[in-house]
Amino acid sequence: MKTLSLTQVRVNLAAWLKKAAAGQDIGILFEDKLIASRPVEVHSADYALREYELTPTQHVISHL
DSSP, X not given: OEEEEHHHHHHTHHHXXXXXXXXXXXXXXXXXEEEEEOOOOOOHXXXXXXXXXXXXXXXXXXXX
């Protein structure tokens, strides 16, 4: 994993995001934590659950 400071990331954010999107693990040091940057798949059902803070039961009922 390539580990970067927040300052290093700010210099060329697009380049680091491209590397992360290509599969390279990128870690960003923020305060006392290491934040991993990697691609994730988002499914529309997952988005609705998180965005609107629905429970899985509420989500299923809304589709009936």
